[in-house]
Amino acid sequence: MAQAGMRELLEKALAEEKDISPSDRMFFHNGEMYPTIICCPGTLKILDTFEARSDDVILVGYPKTGTNWVGQILVELEAASGKYDEKERKKRSMQQREKELSLFPYLEFGDPGKFERMKQLPSRRVIKTHLAPQRLPKSIFQKKAKILVLFRNPKDTAVSYLHFSNSMKLFPTQKTWDEFFSDFSSGKVPYGLYFNHIIEWNKYLDDKNVMFITYEEIKENAALGMKRMVDFFDFSVSEQEIQSIVDKTTFKAMKDRASETHGEIAKNLFRKGIVGDWKNIFSEDQNEEMDRKFEESVARTKLGMMLKYDEYCKC
Incomplete structure (x- = not known):
């Protein structure tokens, strides 16, 4: 359901991007x-007015580290954990869809009025963001909402x-x-x-409300990665349900459904989904x-070592 808001936002942005002058594509x-096509200065200015809940499911990841994929996994796990009967599931889906159509699933995307609309969403809310920790709304930490932080090897991320930046025309040219490599670096x-x-x-390594996982870890063993998410967020999901979600959220399965879930912008979001394309x-x-x-910046940090740079980023 959350994908609908994302789809509408990006399709509208793509339709209007030709009217954005080169000098106004970033602010x-x-x-x-930030890219003007999906972010709004007014939304960022009032970001701290966002009211987190203690049971929110927060996913944080730098752009193109796999937040679209892992976000869908979390949506599926939350739905399975809810154990709604079919009638209740359909009712809840319709209510959620109506509300999320005007929401947008990334915290910093969309218009400033979204934070008031988010108050009407039923729990548990699955919320995604690309923001670094020092830029997240303070209420997320105050309410002790659980945060899943996703990383991907920097070469594949770049x-x-x-490809995403060029297909979405984020830059003036x-x-x-x-x-791009020069800019990224x-x-x-x-x-x-x-x-x-x-x-x-x-x-945040010692924060019990923060869990770290890598794109590569989930690609290697999706079921094991999901079990870690289930334990962290206290989802109530069976082994059989986990396997069903593994099958439903493979790159091929999501790409095959992309036109239905993401509309015209699907081709910009689903490219290869592999490790080592760099x-x-x-x-x-x-x-x-x-x-x-x-080596100079993060190689000797605990998170830097967790990325297994030598395994994924050395020829």
Whole structure:
């Protein structure tokens, strides 16, 4: 259901993007860059008015680390955990759909009025965001809502980010790979430098309400990854239900349903969904530069080690 709001937002944005002048495609808020096509300055200005609930299911991930995929997994797990009978499920689905059509599932996307509308959503709400921890609404931490933080190896993240940015026309002009790599490596992209997100989340390693997981970990063993999510969020889901959700949320299964769930923007969201695609694009110099920056910034942190950089980012 939440996908409907996302679909409407992005389809409307794509239809209107030709009217946005190159100089207006990005804006800055608190020193960080955001794309005009999906974010609104007014929404970011009142972000702290968002009222979290203790049972909210929060998913945080830097752009193109897999939040669309893992977000759908969480929606499926929450629905299975609710154990609604078919009549109640349909009723709840209709109510949720009507409300979420005007919501948008990413916290910072859409218009400022969304936070009032979010108060009307039934629990448990599955909420996604690309924001770094220091930019999240304070109520999330005050209410002790549980946060799942998703990471992906930085090389695949960069490649996926380039394709999404160009297909969605986030920037004033189309970027070549070399241009985008330079921007990504220096943090001149929406949401800033990826390594800074890793550095900031290292401060929450001892927070029992924060769980860390990687895209690669879920790709290797989706059932095991889901069991970790189930335990963390206290979902009540059987082994059989987990396996059913594993099958329903494979990349192929989601891509096959993409036109139904995401409409015209599906082609911009579902590309390859594999690990290691960076090997087809990175030059030797770019490999060395990324390796050096990773080593200098986060390699020795606990989260940096959790990324298994040597396994996923070395030839």
